[in-house]
Amino acid sequence: MNSIISLSKESFLCSLFCLLSLSLSFAQGKKYYNPLAEQAIQGRLKILDQATDYGRLPQAVKSAVREPVWFLGTNSAGQYVEFTTEADSIQVRYKVKHALNMPHMPTIGVSGVDLYARKESSFAWEWAFGQYQFKDTVTYNFNNIGSDNKRTFRLYLPLYNTVDWLEIGISSNKQLQFVRKDSKPIIVYGTSIAQGACASRPGLAWTNILGRDFENEVINLAFSGNGRLEKPLLDLIVAEDASAFILDCIPNLAITRERSEAQLDSLIRHAVSMLRTKHPNTPIILAEHSSAGTPGFQNIHTMYEYGRSSHVAASTFRQLKESGVKNLYFVPAKAFSLDVNSTVDYAHPNDIGMIKIADTYRDVLQKILK
Template sequence: MSVAIAQTKKYFNPLDQEAVQGRLQLLNTEKDYGRLPVDAKSKVREPVWYLGTNSAGLYVEFETNADTIQVRYKVKGVLNMPHMPSIGVSGVDLYSFDKVAKEWQWAFGQYSFKDTITYNFNNIGVNTNHTYRLYLPLYNSVEWLEIGVGNAKDFKFVKNNTKPIIVYGTSIAQGACATRPGLAWTNIVGRHFSNEIINLAFSGNGRFEKPLLDLINTEDAAAVILDCIPNLAITKDRSEVQLDSIIRSAVQSIRKLHTLVPIILAEHSSAYTPGFQNIHTMEEYGRSSKVIFATYKKLKKEGLQNLYFVSAKDFGLDIESTVDYAHPNDLGMMKIAKAYNEVLRTFLK
């Protein structure tokens, strides 16, 4: 970007106006793009803390009359992974909601992945009746970020204060392996409801742990999705009985402080998928999925209210829906989002 072009724009930092959404309320005043509060560093395991610095699920909303928008930022980690491209791991994604037509639109950005990453969204029209939503990277940590528009253009951050839907999960919920941030299933779900989505998913480390459950309990949530089964396989160190106890404890921890909040449990999205030849893997996913279904039925029988369940069959993945069997591709993300949407619609507008 030339100096001349830079001088024609004015830039806005979301952190300056507490405009970052998609994270716990107690993080509103934090001056970074992480998902965990500073005091959690001593309470969670090291990989959870590191993954918590990733900006998965975070977004900012704004209104402008500019027909060209530039986003520039810097990340701290590697740009991509073997099974996930740079635009998914480290990219941003720009949507807008047309408040008249009541529909979402999407803008393609011309991107440059250098020391400073830039996205230029050019000739997108003067959309004064739109609210823009910029999704941040799924698998990288943002060091700083600015949004630029022409000097003569209007710009303001907006923020929707609603009861959030909280997702506690694994790499799949963190966003692996969406090709771009807006196609992570949590972000897809977020475009179907007015509620903010809080992504507390940690790749390889979604285990229903107390420090994370305690953080969930700080929120007055509209719903809590517990989707950790992909990281809770039955092993020599974790029996079916122990997994049942872990699940039961997680549900009761939330229910103790939030007596009416809807809680959604889920099987592994790839369990029982037809057409896969990797039988041993299917058995692993299936064993832990059977446990959570059995636990769900027992909790319901015991009278636990507002408890919901999503099965692998509900997700409906097939051999075209995944990158590496465990992680969904964009088609798989759409299927997972659809399954959750159907459950959430039973009690949310």
């Protein structure tokens, strides 16, 4: 009996030793790359090319913007990394600073990453499913994805969390090369809807969907509850040499006791005027609230609120056009075609809604940018 117990102990210790050896060998068999150190982050303002964090706003404006704007600006929404590698397995490990999820948005949307790839010979994007663990260090393992150095990978960063550090790991006998393309970006200034609420994963935020339809970077300057056409943000946008500006702030500019229709009209005019001062010919796109007038919504008061601010935006647009402002475009709420299956709540689109919004802006931009 004692000999059997002794043998069992030896077998257990041997198995444990083998597992530890394999784990150590696996860890030692990988090498990790830091995209921030390589200045490989895309989808953010040019002024941030040499930034040492994953924020969307430069430190220089911290005292100029309101506190919630700065906080949301530390979220990595819309940012991505592109690279090539022949490795058939990729590990992404990173740490985030805040809550992993929200009541109406899942962990992989708030705090996850998302991996796509495109071959040199095709414009079609492919997607890789990752096995993930959300612990103190978040890890995504993308395994058995094929070995092809003709692909360019695009890794999207979390939509609603702040990345502390991030590394991309591959087998030590493989190579990884970061890729950066110069392009005139499409800049989106918006609200929670544009920041990414409530996509199930980062690649399905409408700005990221849109980015896969164009060779231009899409820069996400959207701030949940705080897209208000404010001067410090407009100053940053004006400094960019963009291919188009999208101002999608109406969801955060409701008509209230503190904001009259005349004041909203003034905000829109001021934003357009600021952009036109330095960019006389760059297309500017204004939009109504994407959920305004959605058929089937029973919440009458909410629909009235959305419709009222959208009506002001439409009226201001018409007057600006009549006054001679060129290359100014407008997207009415009906163009987004949202319905009762398109949102998770009163306004925030689910994946269906995100696709509809992205498709609408794509059609507008394809006509404008040709």
